[in-house]
Amino acid sequence: xxxxxxxxxxxxxxxxxxxxxxxxxxxxxxxxxxxxxxxxxxxxxxxxxxxxxxxxxxxx
Amino acid sequence: xxxxxxxxxxxxxxxxxxxxxxxxxxxxxxxxxxxxxxxxxxxxxxxxxxxxxxxxxxxxxxxxxxxxxxxxxxxxxxxxxxxxxxxxxxxxxxxxxxxxxxxxxxxxxxxxxxxxxxxxxxxxxxxxxxxxxxxxxxxxxxxxxxxxxxxxxxxxxxxxxxxxxxxxxxxxxxxxxxxxxxxxxxxxxxxxxxxxxxxxxxxxxxxxxxxxxxxxxxxxxxxxxxxxxxxxxxxxxxxxxxxxxxxxxxxxxxxxxxxxxxxxxxxxxxxxxxxxxxxxxxxxxxxxxxxxxxxxxxxxxxxxxxxxxxxxxxxxxxxxxxxxxxxxxxxxxxxxxxxxxxxxxxxxxxxxxxxxxxxxxxxxxxxxxxxxxxxxxxxxxxxxxxxxxxxxx
Numbered sequence: 001x002x003x004x005x006x007x008x009x010x011x012x013x014x015x016x017x018x019x020x021x022x023x024x025x026x027x028x029x030x031x032x033x034x035x036x037x038x039x040x041x042x043x044x045x046x047x048x049x050x051x052x053x054x055x056x057x058x059x060x
Numbered sequence: 061x062x063x064x065x066x067x068x069x070x071x072x073x074x075x076x077x078x079x080x081x082x083x084x085x086x087x088x089x090x091x092x093x094x095x096x097x098x099x100x101x102x103x104x105x106x107x108x109x110x111x112x113x114x115x116x117x118x119x120x121x122x123x124x125x126x127x128x129x130x131x132x133x134x135x136x137x138x139x140x141x142x143x144x145x146x147x148x149x150x151x152x153x154x155x156x157x158x159x160x161x162x163x164x165x166x167x168x169x170x171x172x173x174x175x176x177x178x179x180x181x182x183x184x185x186x187x188x189x190x191x192x193x194x195x196x197x198x199x200x201x202x203x204x205x206x207x208x209x210x211x212x213x214x215x216x217x218x219x220x221x222x223x224x225x226x227x228x229x230x231x232x233x234x235x236x237x238x239x240x241x242x243x244x245x246x247x248x249x250x251x252x253x254x255x256x257x258x259x260x261x262x263x264x265x266x267x268x269x270x271x272x273x274x275x276x277x278x279x280x281x282x283x284x285x286x287x288x289x290x291x292x293x294x295x296x297x298x299x300x301x302x303x304x305x306x307x308x309x310x311x312x313x314x315x316x317x318x319x320x321x322x323x324x325x326x327x328x329x330x331x332x333x334x335x336x337x338x339x340x341x342x343x344x345x346x347x348x349x350x351x352x353x354x355x356x357x358x359x360x361x362x363x364x365x366x367x368x369x370x371x372x373x374x375x376x377x378x379x380x381x382x383x384x385x386x387x388x389x390x391x392x393x394x395x396x397x398x399x400x401x402x403x404x405x406x407x408x409x410x411x412x413x414x415x416x417x418x419x420x421x422x423x424x425x426x427x428x429x430x431x432x433x434x435x436x437x438x439x440x441x442x443x444x445x446x447x448x449x450x451x452x453x
Contacts, residue, residue, distance in 0.1 A: 014094050021090035023074045025429070028409020 005057035012050040018043050072411060077432050080412030081225075081378055084426035085257050085277035088331065092279055095334035096327050104326040112314050115322040115329070116140060126333045133340060134255055134270050136262040136288035140298065140316070141274075141324045141332070145252040146172035148271035148287035150179060151318035152248050153217065155297045157182040161216035162207045164245070166195045166231075168224035173250065182216060187236075192371060193227045195220065197235040204243050215245050222260070223253040227370040228378030228422070237266040246293065252276050253378060255286065256339045257426060258346040268293050278339050280332035284324055352433035353377045353425045359437035362452045363444040365389070369420065377426040388418040390447045404443045410436060 022036055032040060061069045072078055073087055088096070099105065099121075108120040116127040123141075131139035142148045149172055157163055157180035165173055167189045177184045187203045189195050200218075207215055218240045222233050237247045248269040254260050255272025256279065262270040274284025289297055298319070301312045315321040324332070353374045360366050365385030370378075387401050394400040398416040405413065413421055425433060441451050
């Protein structure tokens, strides 16, 4: 069992959902404000970390 | 892109401003979308279901607390989750209406309110609306008198909509309920378009039963809803089972008959619960939504020949327009016929109005931001000008 991998999957899905929320909030142009861009950048950074965890847990 | 064989990925709310009359208030919050990911499996809330084995007793996830919070949210004594407002209507009608009992509804009652009366074998009588499309207390009183006179029976129940689905008008429910109570008629207030959208105080309204829709107005997955009542009626509508198997002798604990035992055993209840903190907050911001819908309506009214059939100024975001003398005139000669309007809106990233509608149509702007409201308002005027309709400034 890799609880760490399972956590990374859910955390990744939740982070993607946060991005989905930003897309919904900014329809139809998807033009992000500076604050939204900062938020998106932070989310994407966290998402990359979760992908690294998945690589470590499942592919190493 | 498919999410299953032959099932297209739905991206409406990620790509468009969605003005669909029935979808706006049910759009999920991000927390609800996360809950859907985690609790999509069938009986997902039942992992920690212990004695007495009923949904409103489960403490992990905190459904027991959620039931109490829901009752407090609408200021009623007790509440149950139901699979949609219609199942709330059904439960109350089944508990209160006997065959051939007269039941009062209104000219704007939803078909499921009628069907719940039909299922209980009651006889429906409608309270008419006035010329402003409002159900008044006087009309209610007149109809009560008439029904008693013609049937010889007091109505067993009255349904009244706080905001109706046809015009999105706000009806004087407290006044109507006061009249009904003078005749000892219990009243179910249909809050499908209000609970979760605006602040609703069931006790202040005097409602005996208050029904809300999770998927219509509480940012929850379908089918979900809430049925709340008072201590006076709780034992009637939430009566527990007494049946016994004649061979096995089995009994069924404290399952509630009208609820058919447990109701929302998975993603629906958790989705509703995940959105709830946001819903509690958003009802306090309803004034902004009313301001935005009035901006959109004002833009539409600036188009020559356009009228609003709902009450104006708007008090709710669900709105019925009449563009027979504006957009429909264009439709008569446009190569896309009646589809030109929804097509032009879609090109601008706006959807949700019934395709092909250019005469009488509804929209619901609930949930738009200030920028989006301006964008929608400008889009209608742009389309009108592009088609040669004159618009006042």
